[in-house]
Amino acid sequence: MLTNEIxxxxxxxxxxxxxDFEVILTSRGYTVMGFDNHRQDWNTVxxxxxxxxxxxxxxxxxxxxxxxxxxxxxxxxxxxxxxLLAEERYALTALCExxxxxxxx
Numbered sequence: 306m307l308t309n310e311i312x313x314x315x316x317x318x319x320x321x322x323x324x325d326f327e328v329i330l331t332s333r334g335y336t337v338m339g340f341d342n343h344r345q346d347w348n349t350v351x352x353x354x355x356x357x358x359x360x361x362x363x364x365x366x367x368x369x370x371x372x373x374x375x376x377x378x379x380x381x382x383x384x385x386x387x388x389l390l391a392e393e394r395y396a397l398t399a400l401c402e403x404x405x406x407x408x409x410x
Contacts, residue, residue, distance in 0.1 A: 307356040307405040309335055315401050316363045319370065326366045337362040360401050364394055
């Protein structure tokens with residue numbers, strides 16, 4: 306069974322690199338927050354009531370982070386770059402499932 310702890314473990318390297326996104330444990334559960342450095346304000350707040358929601362929110366944040374790293378914000382991704390990001394997204398999803406299966410057995 307997928308847990309928040311598994312998701313956070315899988316995404317820990319990414320979260321250490323991306324200083325604009327944070328995962329906060331609130332009294333209601335985990336929330337993924339994104340900071341806009343230009344406006345100096347939080348621009349994304351995504352409440353994640355389930356581990357699957359946390360995984361999906363972090364996948365989206367990771368994809369945005371990688372897109373900005375690749376393009377510098379100056380251009381669109383090429384078809385090849387989009388395909389590579391889709392592969393990384395699939396690999397992270399699979400890793401979450403693999404770690405969850407290990408804990409279930």
